[in-house]
Structures are given as C-alpha cells and as structure tokens.
Amino acid sequence: MISKDILDDRSKKVLCSVIESYIRNPEPVGSRFVARRYALGFSSATIRNIMADLEDIGFLSQPHTSAGRIPTDKGYRFYVDYILDVHETGYDEELEQFLVKLNNNLENIRRDFNINTMFSEATDAISTLTNYIGVITPPRPQCTTLKRLELIRYSTNQVVAILLTNEGIIINKIIYIPLSYVQDDLDKITDYLNNEYAGNTLDKVMSLLTDRVSIEKDQYNNLVNKTIRIYEEALSLATEDIFVSGLYDAINLPDYSDISKIKELSKAIKEKHLILRLLNEFIDIEGVQVIIGNENPISELQNLSIVASTYKDKQRNMGVIALLGPRRMDYSRAIHMVDNVAKLISRTFD
Amino acid sequence: MISKDILDDRSKKVLCSVIESYIRNPEPVGSRFVARRYALGFSSATIRNIMADLEDIGFLSQPHTSAGRIPTDKGYRFYVDYILDVHETGYDEELEQFLVKLNNNLENIRRDFNINTMFSEATDAISTLTNYIGVITPPRPQCTTLKRLELIRYSTNQVVAILLTNEGIIINKIIYIPLSYVQDDLDKITDYLNNEYAGNTLDKVMSLLTDRVSIEKDQYNNLVNKTIRIYEEALSLATEDIFVSGLYDAINLPDYSDISKIKELSKAIKEKHLILRLLNEFIDIEGVQVIIGNENPISELQNLSIVASTYKDKQRNMGVIALLGPRRMDYSRAIHMVDNVAKLISRTFD
DNA sequence: ATTAGCACTCGACCATAGAGAGTGCTAAAG
DNA sequence: CTTTAGCACTCTCTATGGTCGAGTGCTAAT
Numbered sequence: 092m093i094s095k096d097i098l099d100d101r102s103k104k105v106l107c108s109v110i111e112s113y114i115r116n117p118e119p120v121g122s123r124f125v126a127r128r129y130a131l132g133f134s135s136a137t138i139r140n141i142m143a144d145l146e147d148i149g150f151l152s153q154p155h156t157s158a159g160r161i162p163t164d165k166g167y168r169f170y171v172d173y174i175l176d177v178h179e180t181g182y183d184e185e186l187e188q189f190l191v192k193l194n195n196n197l198e199n200i201r202r203d204f205n206i207n208t209m210f211s212e213a214t215d216a217i218s219t220l221t222n223y224i225g226v227i228t229p230p231r232p233q234c235t236t237l238k239r240l241e242l243i244r245y246s247t248n249q250v251v252a253i254l255l256t257n258e259g260i261i262i263n264k265i266i267y268i269p270l271s272y273v274q275d276d277l278d279k280i281t282d283y284l285n286n287e288y289a290g291n292t293l294d295k296v297m298s299l300l301t302d303r304v305s306i307e308k309d310q311y312n313n314l315v316n317k318t319i320r321i322y323e324e325a326l327s328l329a330t331e332d333i334f335v336s337g338l339y340d341a342i343n344l345p346d347y348s349d350i351s352k353i354k355e356l357s358k359a360i361k362e363k364h365l366i367l368r369l370l371n372e373f374i375d376i377e378g379v380q381v382i383i384g385n386e387n388p389i390s391e392l393q394n395l396s397i398v399a400s401t402y403k404d405k406q407r408n409m410g411v412i413a414l415l416g417p418r419r420m421d422y423s424r425a426i427h428m429v430d431n432v433a434k435l436i437s438r439t440f441d
Numbered sequence: 442m443i444s445k446d447i448l449d450d451r452s453k454k455v456l457c458s459v460i461e462s463y464i465r466n467p468e469p470v471g472s473r474f475v476a477r478r479y480a481l482g483f484s485s486a487t488i489r490n491i492m493a494d495l496e497d498i499g500f501l502s503q504p505h506t507s508a509g510r511i512p513t514d515k516g517y518r519f520y521v522d523y524i525l526d527v528h529e530t531g532y533d534e535e536l537e538q539f540l541v542k543l544n545n546n547l548e549n550i551r552r553d554f555n556i557n558t559m560f561s562e563a564t565d566a567i568s569t570l571t572n573y574i575g576v577i578t579p580p581r582p583q584c585t586t587l588k589r590l591e592l593i594r595y596s597t598n599q600v601v602a603i604l605l606t607n608e609g610i611i612i613n614k615i616i617y618i619p620l621s622y623v624q625d626d627l628d629k630i631t632d633y634l635n636n637e638y639a640g641n642t643l644d645k646v647m648s649l650l651t652d653r654v655s656i657e658k659d660q661y662n663n664l665v666n667k668t669i670r671i672y673e674e675a676l677s678l679a680t681e682d683i684f685v686s687g688l689y690d691a692i693n694l695p696d697y698s699d700i701s702k703i704k705e706l707s708k709a710i711k712e713k714h715l716i717l718r719l720l721n722e723f724i725d726i727e728g729v730q731v732i733i734g735n736e737n738p739i740s741e742l743q744n745l746s747i748v749a750s751t752y753k754d755k756q757r758n759m760g761v762i763a764l765l766g767p768r769r770m771d772y773s774r775a776i777h778m779v780d781n782v783a784k785l786i787s788r789t790f791d
Numbered sequence: 792a793t794t795a796g797c798a799c800t801c802g803a804c805c806a807t808a809g810a811g812a813g814t815g816c817t818a819a820a821g
Numbered sequence: 822c823t824t825t826a827g828c829a830c831t832c833t834c835t836a837t838g839g840t841c842g843a844g845t846g847c848t849a850a851t
Binding site: 469471472473474485489490492493503506507508509 | 811812813814815
Binding site: 483484485486487490505506507508 | 823824825826827830831832833
C-alpha cells in the first residue's frame with residue numbers, strides 16, 4: 092500500500108488524468124493533451140514538470156524520449172488505492188441495467204436450482220460486458236452441505252454415484268467396483284450413510300469418513316468399505332471445477348490486437364489450477380481486492396490484472412468471483428462490476 | 442465430383458506438386474520452384490505452360506500477375522478425389538504413435554464408462570495434434586438405448602432426474618414439479634416406467650411416451666402425467682451437446698495469424714447448431730467425406746474445409762466425427778486422422 | 792511559482808528506388 | 822509438334838531518406 096500523502100493534490104489530479112485517458116485510449120498521454128482535455132487549470136509546461144516528477148518516483152514511464160507518458164504498475168496501484176478509498180461511485184447507466192438483467196437471469200436459473208448453469212451464466216455475462224475474463228470458483232467444501240448421495244447400479248462392476256448438496260451442486264460419476272453387488276445392499280448402506288451425514292459440510296463428512304475407515308477397518312464387509320471409498324471419491328469431485336469465460340471477448344480489446352498476446356493470454360488462463368490457487372488466497376478477505384501486473388506472485392499471470400471479491404451465504408465466504416484483464420484495465424468499472432455481481436450471487440444463497 | 446480423366450498425367454503431377462507445396466507452406470508456388478523441388482522431369486517453362494492451363498480450367502489461381510499460383514477450391518477438390526481414389530497411404534510415424542496412445546487413453550476412459558469424457562478427450566487429442574478444430578456429435582437417439590431413469594426428490598417441488606443409457610450417457614437435471622409428492626410414489630412410477638421401456642432406443646421411448654400420454658390422458662393422476670413429462674424432458678437432453686475443441690490450437694496455424702481471421706473462426710464454431718446440422722447430413726454416408734470451402738451449403742462455414750466420418754456400433758452409424766480447418770488443410774493427414782479415430786471410437790462401442 | 796518559447800528528439804508516414812520472383816511470349820532446338 | 826532457353830515485363834517487398842508532428846526538457850520572462 093502506497094501512502095496516499097506521497098502526492099500533493101495537483102500531482103494526484105495529473106496522475107489520474109493520465110491514467111484515465113490511457114485507460115480510455117491506449118496511447119501515451121502528453122502534457123498538452125492533459126492540459127487541454129482535462130482543464131486542470133495549469134499550463135502544459137507545469138504539467139510537464141509534474142509529469143517529470145511522477146516519472147521520477149516511478150508512477151509514469153515514457154516509451155521513448157519524445158512520447159507521452161503511460162502509467163506503471165505503481166502508478167495504477169496508487170490510482171486503485173485512491174478510487175477504493177474515495178469510493179468513487181460514478182453512476183453507470185449501462186452497468187445498472189446490466190445488473191438488473193443479470194439478477195433476473197440468475198434468479199430464473201436459481202429456480203431450477205442449477206448452480207453450474209448459474210455460475211457459467213454469470214461469468215459469460217460479465218466477460219461479455221467488460222471484454223475481460225470472468226472467473227468464479229465453486230463454493231468450497233467448508234461451505235457446502237451434503238444433501239444426499241445416491242448410488243445406482245450400472246453394471247456388475249460399475250456404479251453411478253450422484254452427489255446432491257443443499258447449495259444445488261449435482262455431480263455424477265461412474266465408478267468401478269472390483270466386486271459384485273446387488274442394488275439392495277447398496278441402498279441399505281447409502282441410506283445409512285445419508286442419514287448419518289446429511290446436513291454436514293462436505294469437509295466434515297470427508298473427515299468423518301476417513302476417521303471411520305481408519306477406526307473400523309476390517310470391521311465391516313468389503314462392500315461397506317468400498318462404498319465409503321465411493322463416497323469419498325464423489326465428495327472430492329464437488330469443488331474442483333472453476334468457471335472461466337471470455338477469451339473470445341478479450342480479442343476485442345486493443346491490448347490483444349496481436350496474436351502473440353492472445354497466445355500468452357490463452358496459455359495463462361488455461362492454467363486453471365494457478366488461477367484457483369491465487370483466488371483462494373482472497374477467500375477470507377472482505378471487500379474487493381485488486382492485483383496489478385507484476386504484483387502477482389504467480390509469474391505466469393504477471394501480465395494480467397485481477398479484480399476479485401467473494402460471494403457468501405449468511406455465515407461465511409463461499410467462493411471468489413474475479414475479472415482478469417490487461418494491466419490497462421478499467422479498474423473503476425471492473426471493481427464496481429465484481430462488487431455488485433458478488434452481491435447478486437451472494438443473494439441467491441440466502 | 443470432377444472426372445479424374447480431365448487431366449493428363451503431367452498436369453496431375455504439377456497440380457499435386459503445387460497443392461502439396463502450398464499445404465506445407467502457404468506461399469504462392471512458382472514454376473521454377475516446382476521444377477527444382479519436385480524434379481518432375483520438365484523444365485520450368487513447360488511447367489509454366491501447364492500451370493497456365495490449370496489456371497484456365499480453374500484449378501489454380503494467381504494472387505497477382507507476377508506471383509506464383511495457389512490452388513482454388515476446385516483444385517483442392519480434384520486433389521482430394523485423387524487421394525481418396527488412390528488410397529494414398531503414406532505411412533505416418535507420428536500418426537501411428539498418436540493412434541496407439543489415443544487408443545489406450547480411450548480404453549481407460551471407457552473402463553469408467555464415461556462417454557462424455559471420452560468424446561472430449563478425443564476431440565482434444567485430434568485438435569492438439571492437427572491444429573484443426575475437432576468435432577464429435579453425440580450418438581443419435583435412434584442409436585441410444587434407455588437403461589434407466591432415476592428420479593430423486595430434491596425438495597417439495599424439485600426433483601433430480603438422472604438418465605442412464607447403455608452407451609454410457611449419464612445426464613442429470615433438476616426439474617421443477619408444480620405439485621408436492623413423496624419419494625415412494627416417484628419410485629413406484631419410475632420402477633414401472635423403467636421396466637416398461639428399458640432397452641428401447643430413446644427415440645422409441647419418446648414416441649411410446651407421447652402415444653401413451655395422448656391415449657390415456659386424464660386416466661392417471663397428476664403425478665404420473667408429470668412424471669412422464671419429466672421423462673420426456675430428460676430424454677430430450679441426451680443428444681443435444683456437441684463436442685468441439687481446438688480454437689486455441691488453431692491460432693498456431695499461419696492461416697489464422699491475423700486477428701480478424703480468428704474472430705471469424707471463433708464466430709463460426711460458436712454456431713454449434715449449424716455444425717450439428719451439417720454433420721448430421723453425413724450420418725448415413727459410409728467412408729470419409731470432405732467438404733471444401735465454398736462447397737459448403739452453409740454460408741457461415743464457407744471459409745472452412747471439413748473432413749468427416751461416422752462412428753458406429755455393430756448395427757448402424759451412431760454419430761459423426763470431423764475436423765474443421767482452413768481450405769489450406771492437410772487433407773491427406775486429416776483424412777487419415779478422422780478415418781482412424783472414427784474406427785477407434787467405433788471399437789469402444791462393440 | 793508559473794508559463795511562454797524554443798531547440799531538440801523520435802516515431803509515423805510517405806514516396807521513391809532497386810532487388811527479386813515469377814510470368815507470358817517468342818524463337819530456337821530437339 | 823513439343824519442349825526449352827531467353828527475355829522483357831509486371832508486381833511485390835524492402836530499404837532508404839525526408840518531412841511532419843507530437844512531445845519533451847530547459848531557459849528566461851512574468
């Protein structure tokens with residue numbers, strides 16, 4: 092966090108002007124342009140001096156001697172801290188309309204209780220509107236409660252496991268069982284396990300099951316043990332996918348007008364585990380978080396900026412929603428977007 | 442189909458040389474280059490004359506006066522018919538290795554009987570290797586037999602429907618029921634319906650159900666009718682998704698070195714229903730089919746060439762597997778690939 | 792402290808020239 | 822009659838150089 096007093100008022104204004112101009116239009120910004128366009132009340136020469144100072148302390152840089160200035164990561168950082176601080180809340184007509192529409196949409200989907208569809212709908216929507224990459228992580232196992240697990244016989248050695256949670260997660264998987272069995276036995280065991288564990292978080296169920304297996308080893312027959320293993324296998328599936336969308340939209344940004352940039356971006360977002368790891372760091376932090384370019388601890392993602400927030404049910408933070416974009420991101424807009432969509436999603440969990 | 446006798450032997454050789462050179466390297470091909478590189482036994486002047494003839498009958502074209510020639514769609518068509526005819530079977534080490542690997546892979550997946558994973562694995566594999574877009578259509582309802590449909594109570598007004606087919610399709614969906622019910626009733630009805638219909642094709646079940654509803658209208662209670670509706674809803678889901686992958690890979694091709702081309706491509710393959718409609722035309726045709734650029738009846742896809750074949754179980758053609766790429770496609774390689782992968786997939790259905 | 796003025800720098804743009812690749816045509820050779 | 826060597830011609834591509842304009846830093850005046 093850069094102290095906000097490092098700059099006097101004039102410098103702040105100039106810095107913000109440069110950044111906002113550059114965000115609108117990715118061209119180096121000159122002193123003359125700032126003086127005219129933003130009418131700050133000083134001449135271009137004065138602004139020139141201020142800009143030279145801003146370059147000295149590392150907030151701006153020059154692509155070449157006779158070009159204007161562009162923001163550095165440090166400059167963006169100051170700007171973001173500043174707008175997060177003053178809660179700059181410019182009313183955005185388009186954003187409001189979008190939120191109303193998205194809200195209706197999510198509620199309809201929620202009626203059918205399909206959480207996956209809801210998440211992919213939400214990432215699609217935010218990435219279409221912003222041209223940035225939308226990401227949502229699924230509710231973590233601590234926040235997901237078991238409703239029921241059904242096992243349906245598929246063949247002599249195969250069973251279909253279907254996991255239902257109270258949050259609307261439904262997962263199915265065919266699992267191989269190396270012993271033959273009849274459906275009635277399965278039913279008895281699952282009934283028992285369901286009665287025992289329903290209502291607990293997946294996390295809890297998982298640890299209860301491992302305890303049980305280690306204590307009661309060999310006490311039950313093979314099928315029981317195997318069923319518990321199936322339970323565990325199904326539970327572990329519940330929170331593994333991450334919803335990412337918007338690569339197609341990103342090519343609309345001038346920042347990605349070049350094929351090599353697209354390749355880099357597509358490579359970065361293919362690494363879903365990296366993104367998941369990063370976003371999980373945010374899960375216990377309140378409010379919107381911003382990471383700018385090189386601030387990112389994960390080097391593969393250092394050409395991206397990330398704006399993230401959490402969604403929650405009544406008690407606790409469940410998962411993370413984020414926008415990934417170029418450093419030259421419209422942070423103000425992205426922050427509003429993420430903040431509001433996180434709230435919409437949270438609402439569906441009440 | 443262009444008569445293969447329209448060209449004398451020399452012309453064929455020249456045409457094939459030009460096309461193969463252009464496929465390898467997307468630069469207009471000159472007469473001198475053909476004479477040297479392909480050592481056909483005539484001088485560049487002779488080849489120049491032949492190429493002029495080939496241009497006259499529309500097999501080659503010139504980007505501008507002093508450039509070499511590039512193939513037209515008609516030229517590609519002749520070439521493709523030619524290699525399909527002579528069964529040009531150049532042994533391709535890389536392809537063979539790939540097929541062995543893919544085969545093991547698919548068999549492992551098949552052990553878990555997860556047909557969706559198998560299809561997406563297969564499209565991923567072929568698009569990674571070729572840099573073209575891999576597509577597979579799911580087995581059509583005429584070729585898919587009902588194993589079982591389970592209905593699990595989710596809440597007072599919601600039920601989770603799980604459809605299993607003998608081919609390994611598993612589909613789940615939450616469905617809203619506008620009346621309250623108890624699980625026991627559901628179980629009775631589904632048991633009855635499953636006994637009645639299991640083993641029939643989805644197609645057949647669908648029509649039996651509609652007959653039944655229209656004949657016995659009002660004869661049963663509300664829940665039965667509603668259950669039948671749920672059955673129908675679940676059945677209709679079984680064959681709607683199409684597996685497409687490889688947009689990421691396509692940007693490695695020089696044909697898509699330009700952003701606008703990428704946009705066009707990604708727009709084209711977003712229209713999955715168009716692709717599905719097109720591929721469904723192939724389903725009753727034996728052998729590998731090729732469509733080149735403007736031959737495509739669907740105008741949105743006229744910048745693509747398509748190589749397609751069918752996969753089948755013992756009795757009949759089930760679905761289609763295809764590669765979509767630029768007109769400048771390596772047809773020989775694509776044909777081998779599609780042909781062989783279709784056979785691999787067919788094998789998993791025996 | 793601010794600003795007007797000015798010399799300077801550097802990329803963007805444009806026109807021009809020359810090299811190179813490839814053609815079509817003609818005339819000679821087989 | 823077919824093939825080929827030779828040649829003039831066409832067109833793209835690249836390099837070059839010159840101009841323009843935007844923007845800077847510095848200095849001197851306000």
